[in-house]
Amino acid sequence: DARVTQTPRDKVTEMGQEVTMRCQPILGHNTVFWYRQTMMQGLELLAYFRNRAPLDDSGMPKDRFSAEMPDATLATLKIQPSEPRDSAVYFCASGLVGPGVGGYTFGSGTRLTVV
Amino acid sequence: DQQVKQNSPSLSVQEGRISILNCDYTNSMFDYFLWYKKYPAEGPTFLISISSIKDKNEDGRFTVFLNKSAKHLSLHIVPSQPGDSAVYFCAARGFNTNAGKSTFGDGTTLTVKP
Incomplete structure (x- = not known):
């Protein structure tokens, strides 16, 4: 089965440090998403x-978050500087957008803890 | 302004019985609706979807019902199995505006007791 790969799986960092999360979407999918899940929200x-x-x-705090897709096999989400409130699970998803094409495929997520 | 709402944070049912998960939406531009299932430490997985031109879609034990006038959809699982215990997310998107961008509810945790 094709899958979306996210790295790292877990990341613990100190406040103020830069964090980079990576995602390899499914080949052929034309749309890539970054979602965040916190304890309080969906x-x-x-x-x-x-x-x-x-x-x-x-949906991103512009002053500290940036998202890029340098090529079709890599999407990145960067936080600089990181803050404790950024602690969450970050999911990447990819899909082929169009009528009736169903849902997206999610990666397993990166669990970020900022201390 | 939460456009997709799942008002029940949790639901507990007995194995073999029906599970009914509910979802309400406010944006009339949504015309495609999806349900995802999520196990702990995993990403959500797509379960079933329905277009606004239909009012029912069935896939095995899973059926999604859409009531456009009420802006309400529900997921029925019959019969429920312990392996169905997970968090279920309702999602909605529109083809003509922000095409492909899905808005998710907060999820309902389903527990199926043996």
Whole structure:
């Protein structure tokens, strides 16, 4: 089965440090999403790309978060500087967007803890 | 403003009985609805979907019902099995606006007791 691969699986870092999370989407999928799940909320959309072009990053705190897709096999989410409130599980998902094509495939997530 | 709401944080049912999970939405531009299932320490997995041109979609033990006038959908699992115990997320998106961008509810934790 094709899968979305996220690294690292777990990350513990000190406040103020830079954090980079990586995602390898499924080959052939044209859309890549970054979601965040905290204890208090469901899945919150941070940003997404269509054919590697950023479509919407309105869910991200612009001053500290950045999302890029340097090539079709890699999407990155970077936090600089990190803060304790950024502690959450970050999910990457990919999909082929179009009528009736079903859901997206999620990775297993990166659990980020900022101390 | 939460556009997709799952008002029941948890649900407990007996094995073999029906599980009914509910979801309400407010954005009338949504025209495609999905359910995902999530186990601990894993990402959500797509379960079943329904287009707004239908009011029912069935896949094995899982059936999703859509009531557009009430802006309400539900997921029925019959019969429920212990392996169905997970968090279920309702999601919605529109094809014509922000196409592909899904908005998720907060999830309902289903526990199926043997």
